[in-house]
Amino acid sequence: MGGQPMFIMSEDSQRTQGRDAQSSNIMAGKAVAEAVRTTLGPRGMDKMLVDSSGEVVITNDGATILNEMDIEHPAAQMIVEVAETQEEEVGDGTTTAGVIAGNLLGEAEDLIDQDVHATTIVEGYHEAASIAQDAIDEQVGDAAVDDEILKQVAESSMTGKGTGGLTAESLAETVVEAVRHVESDEGVARDNVTVHTQIGASSNATELVPGIVIDEEPAHEGMPSEVEDASIAVLDVELGVRTGDVDAEYAIDSIDQLNAAIDAEESEVQGYAETVAESGADVVITTDDVDDRVSTFLANEGILVFENVGSSDTKDIISATGATRVGALDDLEEADFGHADRISAENYGDDDLAFVEGGAAAETVTVFVRGGTEHVVDELERAIGDALDVVSTALESGEVVPGAGATEIAIADKIRQEAAGIEGRKQLAVTAFADALDVVPRTLAANTGQDPIDALVDLRAAHESEGRAGLITDGEDVTIGDPLESGVVDPADVKREAVESATEAATMIVRIDDVIAAE
């Protein structure tokens, strides 16, 4: 074997090793967290994201920002995943989780500079994370989670999302009403709450519809726009002369034959209309076309028909009303009908909507979101989505913790106390974890124009003397006080998940010392 080098990887692949790999990963992760930092809290700013096709999104939502940013660096991508996991698991706290993860990386970098080994950092972080979970348990409020607290949870989650003041209060009420509606002994059926956005009125007009809202319009102007106590037939049938039907093609040689053909077609169409009318249905939903002659006839009979209804709308109608889909008119019978208290068709500028309320089969409710412009309703939809998630989470677990940085201060305090009993360099890592959590109250302070160091010192002092202390924003005022008294509360699970997913991502990144990238 001569001095021939042996290649085990393609010559084009790039490899970064050791300290370089670590620091480039850490830098990338920190950069991502930095990108969402200024959006945290009630005074967080929004970001405007413009994609390559010029599409604009304006948002304050951490997960949305990170999703819209075209992040390629693999370590940075892991922080994006933290936000995504947070969104999926608990629906809120994405910025918090990202910011904590970024600062865990920042602290790790300092530790590596002090020659603390990566595995020691990882062990210390895991130990600190488990102390943090205990601290969160201790912060859970004693009060039962009632509607008042649920409204506070909703409002705290919508804070800073362009829903300020009165709007936030009335939205919170709508959100709690929606979640209460889908609550049963088995828990909260979050999926039964949907959100429908409609541009054109102020966000104050946002309301709860006890049913579903779909983008459909009546097949004929003369049809009733509202049917009470409706019997609904759902058809997969074309109500007209079938376009692909052989019977519909005639070889015409004479006027007589033409007339006969027209008559045959007329009576076929008339037959469809009569069958439908005689079935006793008040409302007909069909996935296919309805001939104009049929709709005119049915309009005269006072029947409301929606044609060419898309498959997802059809499914929603079926699950709300309990209708059975019918594939052939001859098979249509009353047993197949669905029922609803009210079906109505309404026009909103360029859009036509159908409301199916009080469906007999499901407890679905729709938050009907109004707002002046597309960007407003889009951001409202995200805010309401978050609020629905946190209220469901809080109601299911029955556990809320003080917000406004108070829980993070308490966690950091407990970790520092317990760190004293931990030997060796690991203690440095445990303490560093506490420092990383301080970033939440520090950032809340910075985003409200306060000096972050002063605020942190004051908060710690207040925590020491009062036991609970957050940096509460109320309108123009920023004060230190008990968040539970001011109604700034977050679900405990949002904090638990944020600590867990941030720790996982940060420790995973710190452990990497070799990056091999194929070209």
Ligand code: ADP
């Ligand atoms: P995230 O994506 O992490 O949910 P937010 O921008 O929604 O980020 O900010 C959430 C933080 O804001 C939480 O720590 C919450 O307790 C805090 N917060 C909510 N309302 C207030 C308030 N009125 N005063 C101070 N902090 C608040």
Ligand code: MG
């Ligand atoms: Mg939030």
